[in-house]
Each structure stands twice: as structure tokens, then as C-alpha cells.
Amino acid sequence: MPPDPDRVLADLVAARARPEGLTWLDGALADAAAGRADLAAVFPAVSRQLGRGGLDAPGATVTTAAGEELSLAAWRVDDAARVRLLLAAARHAPDRALALARELYDKGDARERAGALRALSLLPGAARDDAALPAVLDALRVTQGELFEAAVCDSPYASRHLPQLEWRKAVLKAAFIGLSITRIARLHDRCDAELSSSVLDFAREREAAGRPVPPALWPLAARYAPPGLGAKLLGYLEHPAVEHRRAAAEALGMMLPGEPRLRPFLVDHGAREPDEHVVRALREALAS
Amino acid sequence: MRIFEPHAHMYSRITDDYEQMALAGVEAILEPAFWLGQPRTHVGTFLDYFDALLGWERYRAAQYGVHHFCAIALNPKEANDDRVNAGVVEAMPRYLAKDGVLAVGEIGFDDMTPREETWFGRQLELARAHGLPALIHTPHRDKKRGVERTLDLLRDVGFPMERALVDHNNEETVGLCADTGCYMGFSIYPETKMDEGRMVALLQKWGTDRMILNSACDWGRSDPLKVAKTALRMKRGGFSAAEVDKVVWHNPIAFFAQSGRLVEADLDARPVLDGELFSGNSILRGQGQ
Incomplete structure (x- = not known):
């Protein structure tokens, strides 16, 4: 209790x-x-x-x-x-x-x-x-x-x-x-396809303006992954900020069942990733 | 130099003014309720205005590290309007209980009508009942008689003089107030009311006790930096830094602290801006707000 x-x-x-x-x-x-x-x-x-x-x-x-x-x-x-x-x-x-x-x-x-x-x-x-x-x-x-x-x-x-x-x-x-x-x-x-898509639009707007993008957006965008999200997340997997790499790994893990083509990129990055949290996130993603 | 601006109608100013004031040393603002240039016809529009003073303005000020307080009242002009006067005063007790409401004001005389006198007296009673001081407007026209009648009314109802701030004084009225024990406000304006040079002369003649400067900035031609500019003029006029501080910081604090709701040490802390500050992962904090 x-x-x-x-x-x-x-x-x-x-x-x-x-x-x-x-x-x-x-x-x-x-x-x-x-x-x-x-x-x-x-x-x-x-x-x-x-x-x-x-x-x-x-x-x-x-x-x-x-x-x-x-x-x-x-x-x-x-x-x-x-x-x-x-x-x-x-x-x-x-x-x-x-x-x-x-x-x-x-x-x-x-x-x-x-x-x-x-x-x-x-x-x-x-x-x-x-x-x-x-x-x-x-x-x-x-x-x-x-x-x-x-x-x-x-x-x-x-x-x-x-x-x-x-x-x-x-x-x-x-x-x-x-x-x-x-x-x-x-x-x-409660996330639905419209929210996933709005969240990705918001991230793009921020990128275009050169303003910070909150990493927590990525798993939400991946819930109903809009077209183009996989490639963007692979890019964020190389981001200098650990939080972006970790969130991107989590989001990619959510997308893998529907997009198995992403798998080799995750394996490749896992071999080079220096941060243990990101490595763990990638391992969990690949196990899904 | 720290400035407590004791009379500014920020409701009618843009957010840039808060920034300019903060840059000039203003750390706290008291915003008295007034009229809005055009008569209101519903009690509800007053209440929304009071809510804005308690909420939105405080938030705008906090963005620049400025503490925002307010005074609540039915103003003298609209005291003449039977569509709103009784209803507004009836709703006031709920607002006078609020945190950050440090006085009843602006009340007082404008055209010196019987209705103004009725609601002025009624609101002095409310101030007394809530343990609040009163910020008192004086007329633009026939000011001297207005100040005399104000002081008479305060005496008649037995309102403690030291809890009254009689505002918008000039050379003709300061002598009426000086010996009564009330606080004396001066609105430093670009053209009307009082200017920096005349103000310094008044301070040289009458001293700095219970003297309070304000910009009374509103939607008319006015300047939210007038207190800072007058402080500068005081220094050039030979006043010590301690005397300047007394007039632009300590005197207004001493007056409004009589509400029991203003503690000078609390002004050292940054005002509340949002609920993220204690979560340890503030993005807003990272933006240096």
C-alpha cells in the first residue's frame, strides 16, 4: 500500500x-x-x-x-x-x-x-x-x-x-x-497518428530555425512513425548530445518491427557508441 | 540603486517597458487599479481587470525579475457611475484578501462629487477592515481644494494618517500634507503634474521623510523611467546615495509594509515565474530567464 x-x-x-x-x-x-x-x-x-x-x-x-x-x-x-x-x-x-x-x-x-x-x-x-x-x-x-x-x-x-x-x-x-x-x-x-505527425513537424520547425529540439519528442514521433522519420532518427543517432542519441535509439527500437531495414544501421552505430546508456538503449531496441 | 516603483499602470504598457525598468534598477512595482481611459459598463470587466493585475501582470514582470504588487479599488472617476460602483465595491473584499494586494487604491477625489465622497469613505472603511493602507489619488483640477477635502475626510473617518499615501502632490499641496503624518506621493511626468527639477527643489525644501516618487506611467504621455531619472537628478543636486535610496526604495517599502504583506528581505529573491524551477531539469532556467 x-x-x-x-x-x-x-x-x-x-x-x-x-x-x-x-x-x-x-x-x-x-x-x-x-x-x-x-x-x-x-x-x-x-x-x-x-x-x-x-x-x-x-x-x-x-x-x-x-x-x-x-x-x-x-x-x-x-x-x-x-x-x-x-x-x-x-x-x-x-x-x-x-x-x-x-x-x-x-x-x-x-x-x-x-x-x-x-x-x-x-x-x-x-x-x-x-x-x-x-x-x-x-x-x-x-x-x-x-x-x-x-x-x-x-x-x-x-x-x-x-x-x-x-x-x-x-x-x-x-x-x-x-x-x-x-x-x-x-x-x-493517448498518442495518436496526428500527434506523432505534429511532433515531427514541430521538430522540423525547430531545426529550420536553428533552435533546440527536445529529445523526448522522438519516441512520441515514432509511435505512429510518419514518412521520413527513420532517416532523421539515424541522423540523431550521431548527435553530439547523449540525450538525443538515447531518445533516437529508443524511437528506432519502436520502429524496427515495421521497418526492419533500419536494423543494420543500429548494429553499426552500437559498435561505435561510447556512452553506456545509449548502448543499453540500442541493445533493448535490437532485442525488440 | 534599487527602485521600488510605487505607482505604475503596467496594464497599459508593453513588455519592453518592464525590461527597460529592470535595466534602470526597478526591482518592484506596485500597480494601483485605475480607470482604463474609457468608461466600463459592467462589473465583470472590473473583475477581469483585477484578475489581470493579480495574474498576467505579475507574470510579465517576473520575466524580468521584477516583483509585481497591486492595489485594488473602484477608482474616483468611475465611482460616479451607478452602473458599476456598488457592484465593484461589493466584490472587493475577495480581492483585498489576496497575496500581493498591498493597499486599497487608487481611491480619492477627482471631480469632488458626492458620489466620489461616498465611495472614497466606503473604501477607507474596507482598507481599515483588511488592515491595508490606502493609495489616494488627488484631482487634476482644483487640486489644492481636493487635497484639503481628502485630508478632512481622512480625519473625519479617523483613518490613520501614516497609512495614507496622498498622491500627485505639487508645490501648492505639499505644505498641506507635510505636517499631517501622511505619506506624500509625487508623479513625475514628461509634461504635466511634476518634473525632475521641480521635484529635487521640493525635496531640498521639505526633506525626504515620507516622500515617495512615482512615474504613474499609463497609456497617456508618460515615462516609466521617471523615478530613475529623478534619482539621478537628486544625486546631481547634492543628495547622498543614502538619501536617494530612502526616497526611491525605503520610503515606499515602509509605507506598503504596513499591509503586513511585504517583507523587504523577500525582494532579494527572484519572483516566482513557473513551476519548473524545483524539478531539477529546468529548460527555462537554461534559457537564462
Whole structure:
């Protein structure tokens, strides 16, 4: 059994907030759990009481009721405290939890909104209730990296409930603004031919502009490999950056069953590859 | 030289202005709510504007390492408009609770109508209830009488003078404010209100206590670098670096810190820009933002 998310968050917040702030939070949590608190009035004070700094827990995760693991690497102390408040309110009124999160998003400033968004995957009904989807859609449209990131990255809720068109746009926007697409849940499960093709177009655009291409694009492009991808990936197998060679090896491995002609090139490169991670990726690719 | 710009309407400025201000030493900006040049006819457009001050403007500023704060209010001009005045003030408490809202403002008199007086007084009560100081606009026309009536109203309602920043002062009004204990704001403009040379003369005559400079830049002819330019003129006029710092940094911080929501040491850290900073693999960080 993975530990209770609220327990994990409580420990992380306790390690980083001031004692007065923690006393304040305990009172607010008790009120929320008893249905006595108007969270719209409590949410604005959270950052002032507990701080705005990072949780500084790069390896920490929590597990949702559906068993999805969710990274806390990008969370701030106030995010974690606001999620705890929503979890407490959900104990009182579980059926209203996601609707309440949406309401708090609507009334919140950027920090409050980020907190509401980060809670979604952990609230009761996250697997079936799309009541908070309008908040996610709103955050996808804003030009505030902070909100977009909280809506889409490390969020099984977003990847479960976003319609396919919106979800594809979210993946592309994440890549476009420099967020790692590997932080998007169900990335490969929901990828379709259109996304593979859009991702390759985006990579070409970046290349033409002489701008960096995120290596994480390659396996996604290879999911429904558009014409020409194999040759491009063989080129990236010679790239000076290890991450590109590794991602290209992984992507080529996905393409091999459909394009066995690629195999000798992978064998050839494997004999010359200096980096052990890439060598391992090639070995796995050739074994597929 | 670090500058706290205590009155700038960045909503109406382009992003390049944030960069220019940052280059000139501006590390923090307070943006008071005002009117938008054209009357609004719905309460909702005010609320969207308040949300922009709390969200989008803060984000734009953060891109240049500038901390963005705001003041929320029904402005004096639109206090005269019964389509919006009551609804906006009714919605204000929700915003006055927000992080980064350091004052109620701009409130005050513009044409000195009974409605302006009603909503000015009502919003002073809101400021008191939320423990916030008040940023107070004074009229362009008949300014001296406007300042007198402002000070009278503050006294009548018992609003603590040290928690009031009476803005847009000039040679004729500074003497009215100097002995009251209120903070005195001066909007340095290219043509109207106050210019750098006159400002330095005023500081030489009246001293630097509770004196606050701002550019009040908006969509009109105005200059977001006026505080930096006036600071330069102060140095040429013989003021020490410590005196300059007092006027352009410490005085505005002392005033807005009365909100309990501004800690000077917090301004040393870079403002929040995005959620990627703590994940250890920031691409944005790599771009030197």
C-alpha cells in the first residue's frame, strides 16, 4: 500500500514551513474537514502563512486512488498546503470536491489556481468526475507557464479527462514552451497518428530555425512513425548530445518491427557508441 | 540603486517597458487599479481587470525579475457611475484578501462629487477592515481644494494618517500634507503634474521623510523611467546615495509594509515565474530567464 497522499504532503510541509504557519494550517484543516471553512476565504492567505518556496523534494511522489504515481518535484510549499485543504474539505463533502476545486480556481490568483489544479488527481472521484475540467481548459489557454504546468504536467486528471483535440494541443504547447513532455501522464497511451505527425513537424520547425529540439519528442514521433522519420532518427543517432542519441535509439527500437531495414544501421552505430546508456538503449531496441 | 516603483499602470504598457525598468534598477512595482481611459459598463470587466493585475501582470514582470504588487479599488472617476460602483465595491473584499494586494487604491477625489465622497469613505472603511493602507489619488483640477477635502475626510473617518499615501502632490499641496503624518506621493511626468527639477527643489525644501516618487506611467504621455531619472537628478543636486535610496526604495517599502504583506528581505529573491524551477531539469532556467 503506498502511503496516504495527505500524510506525505503533511510531512513535507511540516519540514519547510514556520511553526506559526503550521498552527494556522492545522486550524484551517480542522475547519475544512468539519465543513466549517469557506476555502475561498482561506486560500488567499496560504502563501503568506506557509511560504512560497519549493517543496525541494525532487524524488518525492504521491499515489492517486487509481494507482497513478504523481511527482512532487515541481510543487511549492503553498501548493501542498492548498492540496491538503482540499483533501480535508473532501472528507466532509467528497461529492463536491472537484466542483469546489474548480470554484477555487475561478476565484484564485495564480498561486491559488496552481494549488487547485495540483489537487485534482488526488480528489475523490478524480477517475470519473470531470467537474474540474473547465479549470484545466482555462489554464491551457493562459500564457502563464506556472498555470499551464500545474494543469498539464504530473496530472493524471488532465490526461484522463481532456478531449483528444485539447490533449494533443496541450502536449504540443508543453514542448513549445520548454516543459518536458515526459511529465504528461498517459503520453504514449493517448498518442495518436496526428500527434506523432505534429511532433515531427514541430521538430522540423525547430531545426529550420536553428533552435533546440527536445529529445523526448522522438519516441512520441515514432509511435505512429510518419514518412521520413527513420532517416532523421539515424541522423540523431550521431548527435553530439547523449540525450538525443538515447531518445533516437529508443524511437528506432519502436520502429524496427515495421521497418526492419533500419536494423543494420543500429548494429553499426552500437559498435561505435561510447556512452553506456545509449548502448543499453540500442541493445533493448535490437532485442525488440 | 534599487527602485521600488510605487505607482505604475503596467496594464497599459508593453513588455519592453518592464525590461527597460529592470535595466534602470526597478526591482518592484506596485500597480494601483485605475480607470482604463474609457468608461466600463459592467462589473465583470472590473473583475477581469483585477484578475489581470493579480495574474498576467505579475507574470510579465517576473520575466524580468521584477516583483509585481497591486492595489485594488473602484477608482474616483468611475465611482460616479451607478452602473458599476456598488457592484465593484461589493466584490472587493475577495480581492483585498489576496497575496500581493498591498493597499486599497487608487481611491480619492477627482471631480469632488458626492458620489466620489461616498465611495472614497466606503473604501477607507474596507482598507481599515483588511488592515491595508490606502493609495489616494488627488484631482487634476482644483487640486489644492481636493487635497484639503481628502485630508478632512481622512480625519473625519479617523483613518490613520501614516497609512495614507496622498498622491500627485505639487508645490501648492505639499505644505498641506507635510505636517499631517501622511505619506506624500509625487508623479513625475514628461509634461504635466511634476518634473525632475521641480521635484529635487521640493525635496531640498521639505526633506525626504515620507516622500515617495512615482512615474504613474499609463497609456497617456508618460515615462516609466521617471523615478530613475529623478534619482539621478537628486544625486546631481547634492543628495547622498543614502538619501536617494530612502526616497526611491525605503520610503515606499515602509509605507506598503504596513499591509503586513511585504517583507523587504523577500525582494532579494527572484519572483516566482513557473513551476519548473524545483524539478531539477529546468529548460527555462537554461534559457537564462
